[in-house]
Amino acid sequence: MSLDLTATSIDLTRQLVDIPSVSGDEGPIADLVEAALAGATHLEVIRDGDAIVARTDLGRARRVVIAGHLDTVPINGNVPSHVETDEAGETVLWGRGTTDMKAGVAVQLKLAVELAEPAVDLTWIWYDHEEVAASLNGLGRIARNRPDLLAGDFAILGEPSNGRIEGGCNGTVRVRVTARGVRSHSARAWMGVNAVHGLAPALAKLAAYEPAIVPVDGLDYRESLNAVEIGGGVATNVIPDKAWMLVNYRFAPDKSAAEAIAFLEEFFAGYEVVVDDAADGARPGLDAPLAQEFVRAVGVEAGPKYGWTDVARFAALGVPAVNYGPGDPSLAHKDDERVPVAQITDCEEALRAWLTGAITA
Incomplete structure (x- = not known):
């Protein structure tokens, strides 16, 4: 079995979906990704566990890191893939x-295989163990073992965002x-103190609490506080x-x-x-120059990301990062997980245009 990277991004999505890669079992898909990249002479390919890093070294003035995870949550009768209208x-x-x-x-x-002469140097990362404990996360492992591989002027994480840009x-x-x-x-309850009842004031305070909407650098982030x-x-x-x-x-x-933590x-x-x-x-x-160029090139208004994603790992290394990818994040992990094929094509076209012509190195 092999991956056909000459196929359309829609057909390639189907190839990937039909390869089971539940967290902890990413080895087979990582092997296929590594093998498929072997013929791309413009890329240096590095393997770290079941994570694959591929990067150009063209002497460009700026470097963009683009990453995505290979693993999924457990399959529940929703593989192989199929197409419907x-x-x-x-x-x-x-x-x-x-x-x-x-x-x-x-x-x-x-x-990654088609852009041999991008306008910026590129680091592509496909990593393992994103859907499980943070201590196992493949991107976190690379950050600990080889932080130089995550270095860049800007990063994009391909988390589903409905084809919109979600900052931070x-x-x-x-x-x-x-x-x-x-x-x-319990027949002599007055001789004890009921700890379950003791939680009642805390639960009441939680129920009455109204989480804030906090503006950060032009985006409004909704907070939440829940038992x-x-x-x-x-x-x-x-x-x-x-x-x-x-x-x-x-x-x-x-x-x-x-x-x-201090607030809690x-x-x-x-x-x-x-x-x-x-x-x-x-x-x-x-506010990073590359981020502004990316927003202009994609032509969509940026919004906030409410959930936690691995963009935080880039931010911790001083690399500004956004989420951008096809798919509705509200469908992630659901058994009826699906993506409009037009979003796949649109994301490919937007990234291709930006990486080849929207930036002057």
């Missing part, structure tokens, strides 16, 4: 990974909020002495993860608050 008469490609994000990867692979991303913090009590027999899991109890005849909830805070990139500690004053996970967001990066 929807009620509006639009041709749509269905299957796991069509949106998140093999359509974006197909566009990137096709352009919100940060995320997850904390465990715990209430303590005293056990007793996402809750637990407690010992037995049906015991007053519980411990209850807890996990709370997820999606915060605007005007603040750091440390500042977000104050918000839940009187409770035990332990950080379960935290990641900084990324400012839009749209």
Whole structure:
């Protein structure tokens, strides 16, 4: 089996979707990507685990990094891919990974082999383990092992954005909020202190809280603060002495993860608050000259990215980055995941035009 990079980006998307690559099993698809790039003499190809890096070295004044992940969430009867025409008469490609994000990867692979003389030097990265724990993330591994491979003046992450540009991303913090009590027999409840009841004030405060809309560098980021899991109890005849909830805070990139944690500690004053996970967001990066040129070339208005994405890894290295790719992000991970084929073509054409003619090196 091999990948045909001379195929249309639509057909190449189908090829990629039909290769299972659930997180942890990216080896076969990484092997195929590496083999398909072997004949592109204008690219230096480097492998790091199941991540593939391909880059030009043309002596251009500026370098753009374009990245996408190879893995998907688990398949649930939605592979192989198929094409349908929807009620509006639009041709749509269905299957796991069509949106998140093999359509974006197909566009990137096709352009990587075809653009031998781009206007800027290019680093293409296709990486593993994006859909699982951050500690396993292939882009994070490259950032630790070979940060030089992520260096550039601007970066584009091919996350689904409906073919629009989404600048930066919100940060995320997850904390465990715990209430303590005293056990007793439920028939003598007055001899104990009910920890489940003790969470009630915190839940009421959460329910009443109105998350902010925060302007950052011209974009409005919507925050969110929610209980996402809750637990407690010992037995049906015991007053519980411990209850807890996990709370997820999606915060605007005007603040750091440390500042977000400090906010949560104050918000839940009187409770035990332990950080379960935290990641900084990324400012839009749209003030960078290359970002402005990209926005003009694509011809769409930039908006914010509400979810966390790997653009934050580029931002941490001082590389301004945006999200840009085909597919509706609200369909990511859903069993009816699908992408309009016109979006695949449009993204390819926009990137091709920008990388070959919209920039003077």
